[in-house]
Amino acid sequence: MKLRVNLSSFSRLSPLLFLMLLSLNAFSFSCMQPEKEWVEQMADAERSTVLLNNSSGTIPLADLANRKIASLNLGSPYAAAFDSVMSRYAAIARFTSEGYPSERLNELGALLKFYNTVVIQIPGPALADSVKRNFITELAKSRQVLAVVSGDPANLRYLEGAAFPVISCLRSSAVASGFSAQLIFGGVAASARLGADVSASYKRGDGYSTKVVRLRYSVPEDAGIDSRNLKEIDGIVAEAIRAHATPGAVVLVAKDGKVIFEKAYGSHTYGGEYVTKASDIFDLASVSKIASTTMAAMKLYEQDKLRLDTPISTYFPLSANTNKSSLTVRELMLHEGGWFPTFPSIMPSGRPISAAILQIFIPLRWQTISTSGKGITRR
Known part of the structure; x- marks a missing residue:
């Protein structure tokens, strides 16, 4: 909402009306702040997240149908945000080292034997633990390992000689974690470079670039759309469910390769036994009626x-x-x-x-x- 007031007219406004106008404008601006901050944090993550050891082009991940992916958290406080984004691209199994002291990490490794791809989230300082480093090295011998290291890039020295892909994520936040997850699947591109020498393997200017190959998950403002303009979707779907036009639905809005709205409503049946989830797979029956017949009819109608x-x-x-x-x-x-x-x-x-x-x-x-x-x- 834009508020335009002629400054010369202020003298004719009552103090109460003037304060109301200022409050309205401030409320409008505050409503936009979370989305604006999210876009800014994503841009910062893009500038500061570096992809290393990707000479084989492992990232972005391909051939997802033949991958059994596990997400292993070795101490990241933002694993929930990371896993949530990952699960939008592929089915993943979640594991954590919580409850597994260093001497029991091998037990955790046994649980991962059924997965051919393991994505590891680990804060940089945790790499100083030689037991954890050896655990990661052993995992990489029998499966594809990807490591997402958050915090000071100086901690990359502990991964000297590692052959598996490493994502160095300077920021430690939910947004930065989500960016790293999207980078793994090609929802966003890698372009940043290391800003300083870290070790013999990781030098200033190192880093790989990738291209966007899948949809990016974002907010409406990232695509030039006001989030408030999408709030009507809730009411439209609610009306359809009340009228028994459908027991439930999943609405996804994408623009310019960015998913800016995704929400599940209702249930699978009118009985409400199964609540609809955004991850549900639908049988797209009779698509030709919508994608071709309706479009053709609309065009012919326009042309009389x-x-x-x-x-x-x-x-x-x-x-x-x-x-x-x-x-x-x-x-x-x-x-x-x-x-x-x-x-x-x-x-x-x-x-x-x-x-x-x-x-x-x-x-x-x-x-x-x-x-x-x-x-x-x-x-």
Whole structure:
């Protein structure tokens, strides 16, 4: 919201009205602060997060279908934020060293034997623990290991000689952790370089660049959209659920390669047994009706080549001699034509026939088809 007041008119405003206007403007600005700060922190993370040891191009991860990924937290306070972002790209199993003292880390290693990719989050100072370093080295011998090291890059000296990819994340925050998680999957690109010599393996200017290969998860302001403009989505979906147009939904909004809104509503059924989650996988049935038929109909309507209340027999002569001849385009587009959702694959004579031909020639609104093979019966 932008507030414009002519300064010369201040003298004509009552003190109370003037204070109300200032308060309104301040509230509008404060509502934008969290998103603005998030965008700024992401930009800072992009400038200060360095990808190392990536000569083989392991990052961004590819072939996700054949990867069993484990996320192992060795002391990061922002593991929840990191794992939450990772899980948007692939199924991951979460593990933590909490409850496993150094002498029991091998037990944790045994739990990881079923995973061929292990992403390790570890604060830089924790690398000074030789037991943890040896644990990471052993893991890397039998599977793909990726290490995300937060804090002072000087701690990278403890990984001297490591061959696995290392992400040096200067900032220690939930946003920076999320950036690192997206970098692993190619939601964001790596471009930063080390600012100083750390060791023989990690020198000033070192770092690998990558390209964005998957969607980036962000906030509306990052795509030039006011977050408040998306609040109406909640009401629209709530109305659809109340009207029993759907028991639930997942709404995702993406712009310019950035997911700026993703939220789950309702449940899988009207009984409410299973709450809808953003991670649910949907059967995208009848997509052609939305992606092609509806788009084509809208274009033809714009060009005045299609009239919604005209009988379909005008456009499909094959239907002229059937009881579907009076159905209108609007009725079909609204799924109000009375057609059956499924059709038998056999005509009464026993001869196979395609569903498309069946829909054209068999009356549907007023007749049903006997499954006994005795022909068509009235209902």
